Each structure stands twice: as C-alpha cells, then as structure tokens.
Amino acid sequence: MxxxxxxxxxxxxxxxxxxxxxxxxxxxxxxxxxxxxxxxxxxxxxxxxxxxxxxxxxxxxxxxxxxxxxxxxxxxxxxxxxxxxxxxxxxxxxxxxxxxxxxxxxxxxxxxxxxxxxxxxxxxxxxxxxxxxxxxxxxxxxxxxxxxxxxxxxxxxxxxxxxxxxxxxxxxxxxQTALPSKIITQGSACGAPAQITISRHGPDSAAPDNGMTGRELQIMQWVEMGKTNQEIGTILDISTFTVKNHLQRIFKKLDVYNRAQAVSRLKNSHYAHG
Missing domain, CATH: 3.30.450.80 (Transcription factor LuxR-like, autoinducer-binding domain)
Known part of the structure; x- marks a missing residue:
C-alpha cells in the first residue's frame, strides 16, 4: 500500500x-x-x-x-x-x-x-x-x-x-531558497583568527567597494577552507570551469596572483570577522 x-x-x-x-x-x-x-x-x-x-x-x-x-x-x-x-x-x-x-x-x-x-x-x-x-x-x-x-x-x-x-x-x-546570508567557516570558534564571511547580497549581486559578489565571497570562503575547484563546484552545484572563471575574476579584482594572496587580502578587509 x-x-x-x-x-x-x-x-x-x-x-x-x-x-x-x-x-x-x-x-x-x-x-x-x-x-x-x-x-x-x-x-x-x-x-x-x-x-x-x-x-x-x-x-x-x-x-x-x-x-x-x-x-x-x-x-x-x-x-x-x-x-x-x-x-x-x-x-x-x-x-x-x-x-x-x-x-x-x-x-x-x-x-x-x-x-x-x-x-x-x-x-x-x-x-x-x-x-x-x-x-x-x-x-x-x-x-x-x-x-x-x-x-x-x-x-x-x-x-x-x-x-x-x-x-x-x-x-x-x-x-528554491537562498542559503543564509552568513556562514561561519571551519575553525571560527571564539578566539580564532578572522574568517571570510559571504555578503548579505545574493550570489549574483555586487558587494560594496571592490565589487566582489556574494557568489565570489562564497567561493573564497571554501578556498579558505582548503577546498579544490572540483570540491567547490560540487558543494555549490556549479562546474569546475565556472569556479575557475570566478577565481580569475576574483584575483583581478583583488589585484593578486594566487589563492593564498586572495584569502590574505580578504581577511584584512571588511569581509572578515573574528
């Protein structure tokens, strides 16, 4: 039955x-x-x-x-x-x-x-x-x-x-619903180093100052946790190629050359909390 x-x-x-x-x-x-x-x-x-x-x-x-x-x-x-x-x-x-x-x-x-x-x-x-x-x-x-x-x-x-x-x-x-506007990443307990937080804007909306979008900050959050492009694509339900394109735009906006530099730049920005 x-x-x-x-x-x-x-x-x-x-x-x-x-x-x-x-x-x-x-x-x-x-x-x-x-x-x-x-x-x-x-x-x-x-x-x-x-x-x-x-x-x-x-x-x-x-x-x-x-x-x-x-x-x-x-x-x-x-x-x-x-x-x-x-x-x-x-x-x-x-x-x-x-x-x-x-x-x-x-x-x-x-x-x-x-x-x-x-x-x-x-x-x-x-x-x-x-x-x-x-x-x-x-x-x-x-x-x-x-x-x-x-x-x-x-x-x-x-x-x-x-x-x-x-x-x-x-x-x-x-x-049909967007993820919560703010997700605290791994290791962000009280007293931990500053962490990157995603924008309160939607994934495709522009954030202030350097023009980082919610989706770009979301990707950088996972980059900070050490996830590969393939893993990030799996988590966000986008292709590895799309993740790579996002990262290239992020590097250009932040005027950096690699993932470590991008994480460091964002940790020292208003997108960090601690």
Whole structure:
C-alpha cells in the first residue's frame, strides 16, 4: 500500500495542500513556515538538517532549518558536522538507502559544537530522536541527505512512509531558497583568527567597494577552507570551469596572483570577522 492510499480523505486534502504550497516558497522564512505548518501533520519534527555534495570526500554543503532560537546554519562547526553527516550517510547507504530512525545519542553534537556550546541541548530543548533519508541528484551527480530531529520519539513505521513521500518536495523547496546570508567557516570558534564571511547580497549581486559578489565571497570562503575547484563546484552545484572563471575574476579584482594572496587580502578587509 502506498502512503497516499493509506490516508483518509481529509488527510489527502491536507497532503495536496502541502504540495501546492511548495510553489510559493522563496525565502528561508517561507521554508520554516511551510515545515512548521502542514508538513508537521505528516512528519512531526523540530529541526531539519540538509546536506549535499560528495560525502566520500567530505565536500559537503549544509543548511539547518529550525524555528528554535540559536539553532542556525552559521553557528555549526563545519568540520565536526561534516564528519557526523558522513557517518549518517554511510549508515543510510548501508540500510539500502531507506529512511531510518536513530536515537538522540547517535546524533548528539550533530551541529558540531562543544558540549558546553551544544545548541541542540542548551539553547534549544533536547532532541530525542531523528530520522535520516536521502536522494541522489543525477543531473548534478551529487547525493543529498536530510535529517529531521524531534523532541518526541519518531515512529519509524509511521514517519518513514511520510518522509519518503515528502522528501522530493522538501528537496524542491530547499532548492528554491537562498542559503543564509552568513556562514561561519571551519575553525571560527571564539578566539580564532578572522574568517571570510559571504555578503548579505545574493550570489549574483555586487558587494560594496571592490565589487566582489556574494557568489565570489562564497567561493573564497571554501578556498579558505582548503577546498579544490572540483570540491567547490560540487558543494555549490556549479562546474569546475565556472569556479575557475570566478577565481580569475576574483584575483583581478583583488589585484593578486594566487589563492593564498586572495584569502590574505580578504581577511584584512571588511569581509572578515573574528
């Protein structure tokens, strides 16, 4: 029996309403409202973690969507988060790529923060369980992983079918929204060296002064983390050739000759924080 065939007539109406709303999602706030609205009826949860890229090599982009105060993409420790997402992806692959439930202990520190800073267990109520599922983007040739966390116990029998049915639509909704305006890079804990932050403008809009665009600053953020052109292309869903062209324009704008010089120049600019 399919997910839809098991629904009552009323729930079928709710389900189709949820799908119809996807077309109107444009911002992160729209996404939060949608996930906290009708989606909750079929898949109750408090936090959604989305990740995409090459999980084997750790070239992963991520986004955290939650209405809870303090739980934000920009506040995750990238290196710890990537490692945990790789583990969850491996478990999902081993489970024949079917949705599975994992207890809170398996995802403790999912946001990659030290225990005293763990956003899930301090600023936000403790999460009790999570469900993991993913899909393969054949056009971009990358995997996408989704983790929903809940303060309540998640029923694998009930929620697995709902997540399987909703995941393509959640994926579509995510793709229609821009990433948060600011992402803190690996190693940017309190007292760490200054880091490059991306512009509050969109990926194609121009930033002040030297004309750096949001997309160019986004690329330089990954360059600072030591990612190759191929890895950056995978994370941002653009070609390696496009990354190379962006870097050539960046070097020209900053009047530098290589990646190290570009990172140094930006760290000493108003684009850095520390």
């Amino acid at each position: 399919s997910f839809l065939s098991n629904l009552s007539i009323a729930d079928r109406g709710r389900y189709f309403d949820v799908l119809a709303e996807v077309a109107h999602i444009r911002t992160h706030l729209d996404l939060v409202h949608w996930l906290r609205g009708g989606v909750q009826h079929f898949m109750p949860h408090d936090i959604l973690v989305a990740a995409w890229g090459d999980f084997q090599r750790g070239a992963i982009g991520h986004d955290i969507v939650a209405p809870l105060r303090g739980v934000r993409t920009a506040q995750a420790n990238m290196s710890a988060l990537v490692s945990r997402l790789q583990e969850l992806f491996a478990n999902w692959s081993a489970a024949n790529k079917q949705p599975y439930v994992t207890p809170a202990e398996r995802i403790n520190g999912l946001l990659g923060l030290a225990p005293q800073q763990d956003l899930i267990h301090s600023s936000a109520p403790a999460m009790r369980s999570a469900m993991v599922h993913g899909l393969r983007d054949l056009r971009a040739e990358q995997d996408c992983l989704y983790v929903v966390l809940s303060r309540e116990a998640i029923s694998e029998k009930t929620c697995a079918a709902a997540m399987t049915a909703l995941l393509p639509h959640i994926d579509m909704a995510m793709r």
